[in-house]
Amino acid sequence: xxLDTTQTGTxxxxxxxxxxxxxxxxxxxxxxxxxxALSEAPRIEDPLGLYIHVPFCRKRCKFCYYKVYxxxxxSEIEIxxxxxxxxxxxxxxxxxxxxxxLRFVYFGGGTPSYLSDKQLRYLVAGLHRHVSWDNAEEVxxxxxxxxxxxxxxxxxxxxxxxxxSLGVEHFDDAVLEANGRAHxxxxxxxxxxxxxAVDFPQINIDLISGMVGETEEKWRDTVRRAIExxxxxxxxxxxxxxxxxxxxxxxxxEGAASPIADWxxxxxxxxxxxxxxxxxxxRVVSATTVANTKKPGRFVYTxxxxxxxxxxxxxVSSFSHFGGVNYQNVHNFEEYVRVLETDQLPLLRAVxxxxxxxxxxxxxxxxxxxxxxxxxxxxxxxxDIWEEFRPVYERLAQGKLLARDGEMIKLTxxxxxxxxxxxxxxxEPELRTVRYA
Numbered sequence: 001x002x003l004d005t006t007q008t009g010t011x012x013x014x015x016x017x018x019x020x021x022x023x024x025x026x027x028x029x030x031x032x033x034x035x036x037a038l039s040e041a042p043r044i045e046d047p048l049g050l051y052i053h054v055p056f057c058r059k060r061c062k063f064c065y066y067k068v069y070x071x072x073x074x075s076e077i078e079i080x081x082x083x084x085x086x087x088x089x090x091x092x093x094x095x096x097x098x099x100x101x102l103r104f105v106y107f108g109g110g111t112p113s114y115l116s117d118k119q120l121r122y123l124v125a126g127l128h129r130h131v132s133w134d135n136a137e138e139v140x141x142x143x144x145x146x147x148x149x150x151x152x153x154x155x156x157x158x159x160x161x162x163x164x165s166l167g168v169e170h171f172d173d174a175v176l177e178a179n180g181r182a183h184x185x186x187x188x189x190x191x192x193x194x195x196x197a198v199d200f201p202q203i204n205i206d207l208i209s210g211m212v213g214e215t216e217e218k219w220r221d222t223v224r225r226a227i228e229x230x231x232x233x234x235x236x237x238x239x240x241x242x243x244x245x246x247x248x249x250x251x252x253x254e255g256a257a258s259p260i261a262d263w264x265x266x267x268x269x270x271x272x273x274x275x276x277x278x279x280x281x282x283r284v285v286s287a288t289t290v291a292n293t294k295k296p297g298r299f300v301y302t303x304x305x306x307x308x309x310x311x312x313x314x315x316v317s318s319f320s321h322f323g324g325v326n327y328q329n330v331h332n333f334e335e336y337v338r339v340l341e342t343d344q345l346p347l348l349r350a351v352x353x354x355x356x357x358x359x360x361x362x363x364x365x366x367x368x369x370x371x372x373x374x375x376x377x378x379x380x381x382x383x384d385i386w387e388e389f390r391p392v393y394e395r396l397a398q399g400k401l402l403a404r405d406g407e408m409i410k411l412t413x414x415x416x417x418x419x420x421x422x423x424x425x426x427x428e429p430e431l432r433t434v435r436y437a
Contacts, residue, residue: 010210010260012248014436015240017368017423019319019326020361023437026326026349033352035345037323038094047103047304050131052084052123053315055110055333058147062180062212065242067317067331068110079337080316081119085126086340087314092130096323102131103309104300105139105160111167113143117155124159138162138300145191146183153191153198163202163297164195165235170211170218171225178213180246192229202232202297209273210239210266212247212259223273227280233291233299234282236273238266242437267417274413286369287419306365308358308380316346325352356428359383364423370416372409385409392425 056077057068072080091097115123133139140163141156156164166188170176173184195203207226209219226234239260241248250256261269274284282290291297305311305321313320316336318329327350330336339346353361359381366372377385386393386404393409396402401415401422411419424432 008262009258011258012241012251014242016420021351021357021431022434024435026351028349030350031347034325034327034350037325038096040096042096042098042100044099047309048100049104049304049311050102051106051311051313053108053318054112055316056114057111058182062246065245081123083337083340084314088127089130090345091312102133102136103304105133105136106301107141109142111144112141113147117152120155140165140301144183145187148191150194153194157198164200165204168205169208171222172218175211175213179211204233205231207236208239209269210261214261219269223276232295232297235289236270237288271417287416308362324358325350360426364426368419370411373407375407389426
């Protein structure tokens with residue numbers, strides 16, 4: 001289950017809700033349901049996205065919980081890229097994909113920008129043999145500032161990247177070093193200047209409140225510097241400690257105290273950031289994101305996923321959602337490559353969502369934007385969500401965490417700051433107490 005953040009400290013466990021049902025409910029015995037969904041007739045009009053996981057990094061951040069490798073050489077990386085292309089080819093044969101066009105593409109990691117210019121061009125050319133994103137509305141590419149050069153950024157622009165996301169996290173070098181980040185602040189400014197010169201349609205930067213070594217003064221300085229960059233959007237996460245992070249393992253094995261700021265402090269810092277950005281021509285568009293009003297951007301990836309769109313995840317440990325089925329690839333690099341060599345998709349586990357679970361999934365994810373349109377759910381699912389979940393909504397309204405305004409359900413600022421803590425209240429009763437991941 002997600003953490004109870006009424007506790008004062010940030011302890012080990014998952015806090016943020018990114019999918020439903022909880023990952024702990026995805027099982028190997030349900031893989032057949034994922035394959036069945038991929039064998040159905042194509043739904044040409046439904047949004048479709050592609051996620052490509054590039055699991056390589058210069059070093060592992062102490063708070064990272066993703067599947068990453070810091071010890072792979074060039075030949076191993078090339079083997080992995082060929083495996084990605086094989087997986088993409090297998091999907092291209094599936095009945096449910098015939099005739100469908102990509103609405104978005106997302107390169108995540110790990111560090112996609114760890115790849116060389118040559119490797120990037122090889123990967124993209126291979127992917128295009130079976131699926132084209134020439135007509136995609138958004139192509140996002142995650143970058144670690146220290147892995148970038150102007151030539152690499154020019155290559156990214158040439159292969160069709162429309163949205164660059166820089167993993168800044170913080171501007172204080174001592175904080176970056178304490179958290180195991182590979183880059184320092186000079187690399188942030190250099191990479192950002194290059195990215196602006198190359199002229200990407202949209203540039204996002206990531207920040208994290210509550211990192212090891214964070215102080216009030218350092219956080220305010222980081223917010224100030226982020227505003228000065230005038231990026232098109234800023235994503236601000238509150239630090240959490242899932243079980244497989246380096247920090248979490250130190251806490252569990254050594255009995256160490258959590259070095260992370262408590263939840264009340266992180267929310268206060270996030271609220272401060274929201275306020276400062278709002279004073280400088282940004283608007284809050286979700287619990288984690290502000291957008292520059294001078295250059296309105298789109299968030300196709302999250303919007304499509306949070307409205308039930310399909311996404312195919314390529315790569316080791318990648319997640320997919322297709323035809324009402326959640327599923328995940330195998331966790332191990334060698335196994336991922338080996339299974340693909342047998343001409344099969346490298347699936348690890350899956351879960352098929354009931355109609356009610358599809359509704360809950362969309363509702364809790366869309367609530368992270370701070371607003372729900374009840375008419376949308378009535379039209380799509382035939383359910384009045386206010387009536388269906390009235391006890392929960394009324395309890396949150398009484399706590400001044402949300403309010404109803406006609407067809408809209410809107411979170412207050414306090415509700416938005418702790419939305420992930422509220423979401424499990426909408427889970428099915430038998431899933432409220434299970435481990436989330």
